[in-house]
Amino acid sequence: MTDQDPTPSPTRARLLRHLPLALIAIVAVTGALTLRDYISFDTLRENRAALLALRDSNYLAVAGGFLAAYVAIVAFSLPGAAVASVTGGFLFGLVPGTALNVLSASIGAVVIFLAARAGLGRVLSAKLDGSEGKLRALRDGLRQNEVSVLLLLRLVPAVPFFVANLLPALVGVKLWNFAWTTALGIIPGALVFTSIGVGVGSVFDRGETPDLSLLWAPQVIGPLLGLAALAALPIVLRAWRRRKGI
Template structure:
């Protein structure tokens, strides 16, 4: 390996590690990070929580960081578990904290491996690509909140896109933490009611977030996040007509 090749290989190493762990995890951990596993181990989890609350909190947050940071299956079940063990508010806070830290891991790995190179190419490009990049740069906060609030945007992609567009880390962390709170609250509340669900031998409604009384307010927040972009666009058009 030449000296020039070494920095490139090192730069891509974090992404390679994440990819390998994600593939291995998808093949080996799906049965362990599932709703059935939570149901079968609920009594043991409650007993451990009651005896070691702080340790349970730390272990839960670290597990969530690993799930998101390495794109492992089970993020939804982890959020349900947080609500089940700690209640809606505390469970949501611990889930959002773990998810944000895990997302930051992917963000930094992607930006270190590919972000700078892609940014340089987009800055040097002409035409529509450069215009899109410029538009996103001018409305970063709005776009960051939008991709977090819209349920249709996969969480993994919402971590990569900002990294490739050279979004500052603090903006990414703040928008991630605040933007995923609504969805986390919904599923944490479902998790908080799992005791009754387990007692009836039923399964929770995982599609709850797409029901109108929940989805519409979230979409409203998404539209609100784009309001500054709309106002800026309208103002810009008015300036051009003067």
């Protein structure tokens, strides 16, 4: 009887690296098909009295449960992130709600980032590192402007949140840069959604549904685009200096 080698084969090791992202994809598809009708403003409307009573009786437990649920929504790309952000404002108010929303979304983003980087991201990063020509120039540009690009992904509302979580992992972005730019970059949007949640009770009393189009109002989108322009400024300056040979 011979001892078996506990070291996994290269093929098995590669498959194991892809397993976390594969599980996330399976849960995301399942959640999209089964949870969309449950994580909704109608659910919040119907259960708001019970949620407020539970919060008043055990604030820390509800805050912890909310954080865990929101992390899962982001980490598994489940439907309902906007509803969760509004719920944070409804339950905890503007400042604590914004802090919980930003913390939850940031943790969830890091989870999916690590899952993607361990598998597909590792493969694509290796190919980019060994590339030549235009791909090499693209890789070098991304590395030189990593922080600015990450902030742009967060500050431009047109970029879906899950895309901003996955894309950096696929091109070899540093974990620390991804984490802090995520936390910083989502604060403006989190403030908007949390503030909607603060007043959502009166919206429900009028028989209405929260208007999430507020994010595209000029007084909101204007400052966001201004912040995005500031984030893009270092990229523009580097390109200008390179062209001028400075």
